[in-house]
Amino acid sequence: MAQPTSSALRALAMEYKSLQEEPVEGFRVKLVNEDNMFEWEVAIFGPPDTLYQGGYFKAHMKFPPDYPYSPPSIRFMTKVWHPNVYENGDLCISILHPPVDDPQSGELPCERWNPTQNVRTILLSVISLLNEPNTYSPANVDASVMYRRWRDSKGRDKEYENIIRKQAQAAKVEAEKEGIVVPLTLEDYCIKTRARPAEQPLDMTDFYDDEYELDDDDDEEHSAGEYGDDDDSGNGES
Secondary structure (H helix, E strand, C coil), X not given: CCCCEHHHHHHHHHHHHHHHHCCCCCEEEEEEECCEEEEEEEEEECCCCCCCCCCEEEEEEECCCCCCCCCCEEEECCCCCCCCEXXXXXXXXXXXXXXXXXXXXXXXXXXXXXXXXXXXXXXXXXXXXXXXXXXXXXXXXXXXXXHHHHHHCCCCCCHHHHHHHHHHHHHHHXXXXXXXXXXXXXXXXXXXXXXXXXCCCCCHHHHCXXXXXXXXXXXXXXXXXXXXXXXXXXXXXX
16 A cells, blocks of 8 residues: 555545534544544435435545545445445445546546545535436446336336335434434434534644654655555446
């Protein structure tokens, strides 16, 4: 694994602090391990008035050592039946694909990752994708076929809807076990709650020590390093 750059660490620390102070509606973020700024846990609340209402879906977001020059990856830890989610939970979404020109993918380079993107724009794209899947190049073909039947029948074909609602209900039960109150109304969903007073805010200076062995030469040409698990992340073209 390539050594993280100081600019990557600074960018992530600033974004994390911003998301704690001004959360994205429908999301909570925290570090998987408080000593590692490069892996986050993301909790996604299912938006009201959608098939995902009441759901509480967890995902891990891993950042490369040269972030934001390369995109992070997202893997759902909660089971999600969706055209753009692989069997192992990896999310396939254009904003997390490197900006290469690949006409066969059906994606324009401008739809892919670029360094001006950030976690906030990623999360907003994820919630949009949940409600409006990309069926052009699905990661889960069966889910894509099922979704199209549901969509084209204007909801009369209930197979896709029933699976999603069942998963959302199961996720809601797990949330309750963790003491998490899932918002069910639009008003509750849109409330931007700051970190609870009982939670000790992270000292961002803790991440600027020798533990990371930072590469300070950020003026060199950036290249994506390998990170995460040894298995196929599924973030290639789907």
